[in-house]
Amino acid sequence: MRRNCKEQLIDYFIKNLKKNYTPDTLKWALINQGYSRVAVERSLEEAQKEIAKQAPVFKEKPLIKYQLFDQNNNPIKFKKHWWKEFLNFFKK
Secondary structure, three states: OOOOHHHHHHHHHHHHHHOOOOHHHHHHHHHHOOOOHHHHHHHHHHHHHHHHHHOOOOOOOOOOOOOOEOOOOOEOOOOOOHHHHHHHHHHO
């Protein structure tokens, strides 16, 4: 049983996007081979949706850290206020 052209294009995009080819490179390669621009673009959109479905969902928020530096490019350290340390003692 032969699959239709759109499914083949979607599989082509998925396989080659996972190999880190750029979408534009793949798209223009297919258009230059005679495929319809509309069919290629729609297949690319579908392939990107399929890849997005397979991507892992992160449940944790990223921890953002920052550090300040002085004019000599030395890190600046801030002391915690004594009352914050005192309150943290009771939270443990």
